[in-house]
Amino acid sequence: MRALVAPSAAGLGPRAAPTRFVIFLGAALALIAALLFPRPALAAFVPPALSGHIVDQSGKLSADELRALDAKLDGIRRETGFAIVVFLPASLGEETIDDVAFTTFNAWGVGQKGADNGVLLVIAPSERKVRIETGKGTGGALTDLQANDIIRKRISPMLKADRFRDAVDQGTSGIAEALIAGTPASERPAEGPSASAPPSLLTYGIGAGVLLLVILLAIVSPAFRSALWFILRIAFFFSGRGGGGGGGGSGYSGGGGRSGGGGSSDSY
């Protein structure tokens, strides 16, 4: 504390030695920290936060249109389980639309984790490029050929006429239709429980052995018992309850799905 009040340690006299040491130590630690934890490398393309089923950075859609499309896609997701998300970036920057779509898809986690049944439609007005990026689990229902078909026949004509709302509307309808038609009813997306590998029997055995030892010691030695109780109380104190997640916008915040690089791109 004294170091903060008297920044010049030199004029503090003989009592200053510990203060000078503290300042030096602080500076050394800061330097070490700066060297050990470099600034993160600039990402090539950083997608914006996911705020619903449609994210428009280009300003081509009005607020009402955004709301309506978001509601439509939300409805599709609730009914069929397929997550269709639309992204209109302001600019692709130096990246290709393939890379931008892939990065954005995985950053947002479109689709359900494990099932990977999401689809991302990217329209880049400044570069006049379109891409449909399909999750790993949709490859059978929405093939690359079908994706290209939807782009050429339903999306590009609208985009050429500068009708962005219709382009997105038509595109997402086409995607939804293809997904539904290509997926048998029995395989429609449902809640997939994530199975984690159980620890091996040997681990259990050794764990049980250690536990038995601890219990035995607790029974035998009162000093050990009180130490154990103390530790348990501290551990309990520090274990917090998990915080509830907050949703924004229309509430869709991704499901952990991954893209396998499937889909198709085109220019218009």
Added chain:
Amino acid sequence: MKVRESSLRHGHFLARALGPFLALFALVTLIGALPGCQRYDSLIEKDQIAAQKWADLEAQLQRRYDLVPNLVSVVKGSAKHEEDTLAKVTEARSQAASIKLSADDLSDPAKMAAFQKAQDQLKGSLSRLMVVQEQYPDLKANAAFHDLQVQLEGTENRILRSREEYNQAAREYNSELLKIGGQAVNKLTGQPFKPRVYFSASVESQAAPKVSF
């Protein structure tokens, strides 16, 4: 009698001196075995994940092989003077498809390099083939050719992403294996784990022209 008594005393002394050490040794072994087992399990898991990603990658490479015969026949019909290019593609395909890698080969740098080279040659020859459409308007307008083009582009992108994912899984496995704990577990269990070789893009494949519509 005297000898037996003294040896008995020595025996008791030994037991008393060594007893705590033995107990401590047993305790340390017990405590050390638990994280050791966890480390082994973790290595097994990461190895399996990497193996699965490799299988995914191989599936995508297989898609590429399967597209080639159709492509060759469509081009042959519309592009009259490209026998040379087509022959190169066919040969590159059979060359690449003939190299089969076993699980152990994924740790062998020489075999992986040979495999990658074959794949890159196939990719390069396919790129050169797709470029010829500029000279043959018939081919360019051919719907079947366009479909194959779309499928090929999709497949190339999938291969790229699968490769990145495999490298990521291999990196995680290698990191775990090469750390002190991993090395210790590996040596204690007789070296069942070997580091994986990464699947990198060669200079040729990076320079190959990207087909645009």
